[in-house]
Amino acid sequence: MTAYLIARIDVTDPDDYRAYASQTVALAEKAGGAFLVKGGAQSFVEGDGPDRHVIIAFPSREQALAWYESPEYQEILPIALRSSRRDIVIVEGI
Numbered sequence: 001m002t003a004y005l006i007a008r009i010d011v012t013d014p015d016d017y018r019a020y021a022s023q024t025v026a027l028a029e030k031a032g033g034a035f036l037v038k039g040g041a042q043s044f045v046e047g048d049g050p051d052r053h054v055i056i057a058f059p060s061r062e063q064a065l066a067w068y069e070s071p072e073y074q075e076i077l078p079i080a081l082r083s084s085r086r087d088i089v090i091v092e093g094i
Contacts, residue, residue: 002093003061005033005068007054009086016083023076031067033058050086057093064090 011017025035037055058064067073068088080086 001060003058003064004036004091004093005054005056005058005064005088006091007052007086007088008050009052009054009084010050011052011084013083016079020076020079020083024073027070027072027076028056028058028067030072031058031070032063033067061090061092 021038025038028035033056035054035056037053039052039054042049042053056064056067058067068090
């Protein structure tokens with residue numbers, strides 16, 4: 001079943017964050033993921049939210065977790081953690 005990694009992100013250091021974001025697409029694709037949303041213009045129709053949203057589709061929840069836990073992703077994760085505030089969830093979809 002397809003699983004979606006959904007990230008809600010407030011970038012606090014854009015220059016540092018770019019070093020992280022520039023590597024995520026290739027790493028996700030290597031793990032079978034496909035970016036559906038990566039930043040982009042947004043309009044809030046209810047409430048408010050973060051600066052940025054990201055949605056990555058993976059063939060399964062297990063593959064999404066394997067990507068997140070992979071040594072390659074864990075190597076760049078500290079960049080994201082120091083240059084943004086975020087929450088990430090993996091949701092099984094249809």
